[in-house]
Amino acid sequence: MAAAPIIEMRGVSKWYGDFQALKSVDLTVNLGQKVVVCGPSGSGKSTMIRCLNRLEAHEEGVITVDGMVLDGDTRHIAAIRAEVGMVFQQFNLFPHLTVLRNLTLGPMRARGMSAADAEERAHHYLARVRIPEQADKYPGQLSGGQQQRVAIARSLCMNPKIMLFDEPTSALDPEMISEVLDVMVELAGEGMTMVVVTHEMGFARRVADTVIFMDAGEVVEAAPPDAFFAAPKSDRTRTFLDKILSH
């Protein structure tokens, strides 16, 4: 595995009014690495990953993604967003567009790809997420699991170097979770760099290189999954793991 860091966060802090959502967070992700982030709600894990493509602006510290510093410069933001795909908890598919249009919009407008090329690519990724036959439907006609797989395909159509997942299975019915996780495991197997906020600890065990536990805006623990689950160093991590692994 290449050891070049593709994401670096140094002392990143962020406030919402008086509330400090991120407290001097450090994070390094190497090319091809899979990082799973977990923690109680309100711990800042979503805020952190949303800072990586500047859906949220950090106020202190330095974030470097793919060699570019994320500051107020809009050209940097556009360049980084084109390289970083994001999958949301609520899918956020465009409901007024067909599945195919959802997938071709980014490549055509942000990458200047021709309609024919973009459609070819869209069909390719729809097949990869195993719903090739739904191209002409509208998102509202699909199940939650199918919608989330379309959302993953939509991000992949941009040929990103990094994929961010913000609780991708939290809005899904239990029987649909595995179909989305399967696609993500497959993606991980192909060497995609991934940062995944999730409570699916089975997924973390299977694919993560590093598991990060966040609480109250801080990174409390970062370790390979074996060490993380077998011998957590922090009491806070242990308490959290007891709660989510007990059932």
Add this chain to the structure above:
Amino acid sequence: MTRSRNHFLIVGLALVLAGCSGNWGWYVISPETASGRTNLRFLLLGFELTILLSLLAMVAASLAGLVIALLGLYGNRTGRVVNRVYVEFFRAIPVLVMILWVHYGLPVVVGISLPPFWSGVIALALAESPFIAEVFRAGIQSVDRGQGEAADSLGLTWRDKMRYVIVPQAIRRVLPALGNQFVYMLKMSALVSIIGAQELTRRANELVVAEYRPLEIYTFLILEYLVLVMIASAGVRWLENRMGGADGRPVLARRQGWFARRAAARQKGEP
């Protein structure tokens, strides 16, 4: 079904009785006499300008309203101030005053005198645009935040995000409100008669002066507007059906209209 038929009977009877009572003189626009036909034709030709006035003003007001709404929502400080001042200022001017000012005041300022029709289009568009701006603002704000975030995360520019993601969804949501505003516009266009554009109301006024039959001519004028507004409402409903519901997805099952319900009732053997 019988109840609505009773309504028709009562209205029809009232009209027939009124027409026969001697107080009405429908001869003035009777299609059976040559002069009646000339008068009728004169009145009906007003549809052209009323429709053109309303449509052009509505299109112009919608474009201006969209720009003003976007300035208010996404502009810098100056943009937001422009939005507020524009909306408050033009919302405060009575439509009639706006028409008079544009037609008689504006030429003094810019040195070009506009024909009544174009003065009317400009004045109606200016008067309507702040209301449409507010409609669009509400519509754009109602689109889920995640939609904009998804567009951002794909690397779309702000313009593309608006054009392909946000505005299309907003327009679908505000279509009923825009339809409402269009009906207002059709009715407001009557005010342009004051500066002499030969639309429905102007023609009715001119014929009343010539024929001294205000009751019949103005009643006919009411019916003319009624027909226009009904057609406009049906058009808006058709658009809504075609473009889809609030979630933006096309409505697959067509909403049943009056004729469809009648046909279904007849098939079931009801009267």
